[in-house]
Amino acid sequence: MKFGNIFIGKRLFVGWGKPKALGKGETEIRGSSYIEGPLQVGKDDAFSDVSATVMIGPENNTDIESHPSKSLHVNGDVYIVGDTDQIGNMTISGQIICGSLIGAHIGGSITTSVGGRSGNAKSFDMSHPTKEGYRIRHVCLEGPETAVFVRGRVCNGKNVIDLPEYWDGLVDYETLTVQLTPIGSHQDVIVKRISPIERRIYLQAQGGMPVDCFYTIMAARVDGEELVVEYEGESPADYPKDPSQFSISGYDYGRGVNND
Numbered sequence: 001m002k003f004g005n006i007f008i009g010k011r012l013f014v015g016w017g018k019p020k021a022l023g024k025g026e027t028e029i030r031g032s033s034y035i036e037g038p039l040q041v042g043k044d045d046a047f048s049d050v051s052a053t054v055m056i057g058p059e060n061n062t063d064i065e066s067h068p069s070k071s072l073h074v075n076g077d078v079y080i081v082g083d084t085d086q087i088g089n090m091t092i093s094g095q096i097i098c099g100s101l102i103g104a105h106i107g108g109s110i111t112t113s114v115g116g117r118s119g120n121a122k123s124f125d126m127s128h129p130t131k132e133g134y135r136i137r138h139v140c141l142e143g144p145e146t147a148v149f150v151r152g153r154v155c156n157g158k159n160v161i162d163l164p165e166y167w168d169g170l171v172d173y174e175t176l177t178v179q180l181t182p183i184g185s186h187q188d189v190i191v192k193r194i195s196p197i198e199r200r201i202y203l204q205a206q207g208g209m210p211v212d213c214f215y216t217i218m219a220a221r222v223d224g225e226e227l228v229v230e231y232e233g234e235s236p237a238d239y240p241k242d243p244s245q246f247s248i249s250g251y252d253y254g255r256g257v258n259n260d
Contacts, residue, residue, distance in 0.1 A: 042071060144229045145175075151216040154203060155183070159211045163199040171219035181214040189213050 011028065015036020018024075022032045037053040040046075046057025056071045122142075128134035148171060154161055161178075173196040180189050180203070188206035195202070205211045224245050231240050 144227060145220045146224065146227065147175075147218050147220050149216060149218040151214070153183075153212075153214050155210075155212040157210055159203045159205070161201040161203065161215055161217070163201065163217070165199065167199065167219070170221060170223070172222040173219065175220040177218050179216045183212045183214065185212075187211060187213065 010030055011022070012033035014034065017034055017036045019034045022034060023029050038050045038055065039053065040055045040057070042057030043060040044057075047055050058071055059067050061067075122140040123137055125135060125137045128136050148167075150164060152161070173194070176194060178191050178194075178201060180191070182189055187209060189211055190204055192202040192204040194200075201217070203211050203213075225241050228240055231238065233239065236243070
């Protein structure tokens with residue numbers, strides 16, 4: 001059965017549901033509608049099975065010549081309860097405000113910058129923990145490698161630093177560096193030897209005296225490509241190696257957009 005234009009002056013119900021939110025009797029909301037679902041919008045072959053209550057695919061109306069590039073456009077705030085899975089890039093022109101930590105899995109990264117320019121400092125900004133009406137802004141340390149670090153203190157008769165177990169397969173032990181700060185006295189403490197097999201760093205102080213020092217240990221990650229620090233080009237698109245290894249704040253490799 002086919003119809004022309006259909007005008008509904010009150011409400012549209014599809015299915016057997018009785019939605020309380022849309023009201024009943026004197027409280028019913030004119031112009032509201034309820035669809036039991038599942039509901040598919042857009043291109044008919046965009047989905048092969050029912051993957052959600054509402055499935056939105058690309059527009060495919062043959063009555064128009066120009067088809068929009070987006071399947072969904074929301075003009076206003078969005079509120080989501082539950083997890084969100086996304087395949088592809090996310091470009092955000094404003095702030096990301098989180099109630100907890102943001103984690104980036106090994107397959108991707110999260111980058112930001114002051115002013116949205118790739119050449120500026122990468123920063124984070126947070127409420128001051130003790131002074132009301134103040135904020136704290138820090139910027140990230142920059143360098144020519146993707147490095148990880150651990151730090152701590154050696155004391156109470158120990159002269160060994162145990163490295164994290166997860167460093168195996170994560171860092172290149174040949175790039176490992178150690179900084180030591182003696183506490184309380186000049187101990188002439190040195191790194192006696194490094195044992196990647198044991199994941200240990202052995203220290204030695206002058207005359208066999210007890211070691212008491214702070215330490216900071218850094219090493220470059222062994223996975224991924226080595227960073228090309230200086231290269232010829234006019235934009236990040238000219239980077240000579242795999243651009244997906246290093247996300248550049250302010251630049252979208254997928255669309256070739258430079259947000260300078």
